[in-house]
Amino acid sequence: MEYSIVILVLLSLCVESVWLQGVGSGDDGNLRVCVVEGRGLYKRAGRFCPILDAENSGVECVLGTDRLDCLRRMSKGTVDFGVFSPEDLVAAQWADIDVLVTNELRNRPGKFERSIVAVVNRRILPEGRSTVSDILRNTTLCHPGQSKDDMRGLSDTLAEYLENLVTVPSCNETMSLTENRIKAMSEFFNKACKGGPWLPDAMRDAELKSKYSNLCAACHSRSCSSIDQYYGGSGALSCLAEGAGDVTWPLLHEVQAYFGLHPDTTAFGNPADFAYLCRDGSWQPLSDNPEPCLWLNRPWPVVVAKRKAAESVSHLAASLTNSSVTVDAHWRGALAALLEINQALTEPLSPQMNPLDYLSGARGFREAYSRSGCSPPRHITLCTTSILEKNKCEWLSEAGSVYGVAPPLQCSMRPSKRDCFRDVESGGSDVVMADSDWLVAAQRDYAVAPFLHETTPIVDQTSTVVAYVKKDSKLTKISDLRGKRAVFPRYDGLAWHAVAKHLSESKCDSVLTEFFSDICAPGIEKAKNISANVVEKLTKNCNMDGSNVLDGEIEALRSLVEGKADVAFISLSSFKLYSSKF
Structure with missing residues (x-):
């Protein structure tokens, strides 16, 4: 009887495991986890x-x-x-994606990953109640600084929250x-x-720092x-503590560590000389204040x-908190490593929450990402030529908004790249993305200029132009192609x-149309001022x-294979992509 009970319990556990991992979009209902690959050793x-895959985990990458x-x-x-990060949840909210945290x-x-406070030198505090703007006007700010590193603790949006709240917006159209x-x-x-x-532009960056030199003077x-x-x-706190500035915008735990407010920590400044500035204009002492007034909370991943x-x-995520997972070489340990949660405590939410409700519990966070801009608003319009392109553009627009990219991106759609170039030329759009085949024609015919290009260190993924001939053609050098x-x-x-x-430029010293006996150049029928002959x-x-x-790289290869041409000029990457089709 005891053996029967054990077997039934084991079967029950197996059924529960299958049920939990059987509602996914993968094979046999497997859950599919999206993994962002790290760099280098990561x-x-x-x-x-x-x-x-090997251990039938019920999870696919x-x-x-x-x-x-x-x-x-x-x-x-x-x-x-x-x-995901809390900033990603803002994007999920704006894109109206039906997901749950x-x-x-x-x-x-701790309830939040980061809490942000305002700390001021007591010398600038008025005797009576005042507004934050009046207290901070004409003072010296020790800013935590900006960075190109997307792994830093605070996004530009959060790092600039204080200044955006107290300054009067400037909307000079020039x-x-x-x-x-x-x-x-x-x-x-x-x-x-x-x-x-x-x-990002070093030259323009230097120009602005020279023009507004008072923002570097401290x-x-x-x-x-x-x-x-x-x-x-920590540098901004040093700026404050050493008297170079009057106010800074730090993380709470950095303040507590710097001023020795935790047990067994060394103080690098006298906390009695400084105070927490609250949003209503009041202030609180640094010492003996375990719950100071906070301006912003950034939630956990x-x-x-x-x-x-x-x-x-x-x-599934809660099961990864088992202490053995951190050293487990089996699938739970592998999943914990993929999610980078080996050292984290996965606190389950009960009930699960949509992104909007989850973020509403973090003071100031949603407000920081909902600031209004100038009126009329400015934007950059990207011209697209398909529903897929437009969808990607709209996702890029959402991402830019979340991470404070300005001006914001708008997306338009036209029937073809040629129509997009015309739209940019006429001012209806500002930007169009096209492959390198358009480079010369776009600059010559539509008065546009290239400003950004994709690059890769992997040679076979570039648009390297190569001449392809059949193996039995006995054509070994460019000069052999004359008359072909x-x-x-x-x-x-x-x-x-x-x-x-x-x-x-070569010894051939010949015009392209005279060098070859016959040329197939799709698209010339759409070009301007070309005779019918x-x-x-x-x-x-x-x-x-x-x-x-018919145009395109695969059509050029087909012409070569079918004997309509002796040489096809296409990119190295296209040959690797299409060669298996022939």
């Missing part, structure tokens, strides 16, 4: 994902390019859960939004130390750089799941201009779909 997927990509995949239903990932006790914000800060504070890069070296003694959270899988994910039949992916594209430039000559041997000339 790469985890190749090591741990196979363990999930899906690699996302970043956390917002994981959110997008959740919205499309192709993944079930992942780990199931677990918090805490690495120490200035960029960034300069308007800096100008408003410069006019409100007498001096400041705002170290680190204000802009720095230790006046260089306003990220290596300044007063840069960062969280596990987020699709609504259908939320209960299963909550149980050539096919290009499109007229006026990267391959066309690369070959034309090579011929004009030339169009006929450069399209007569191209692949056709009815009356339409």
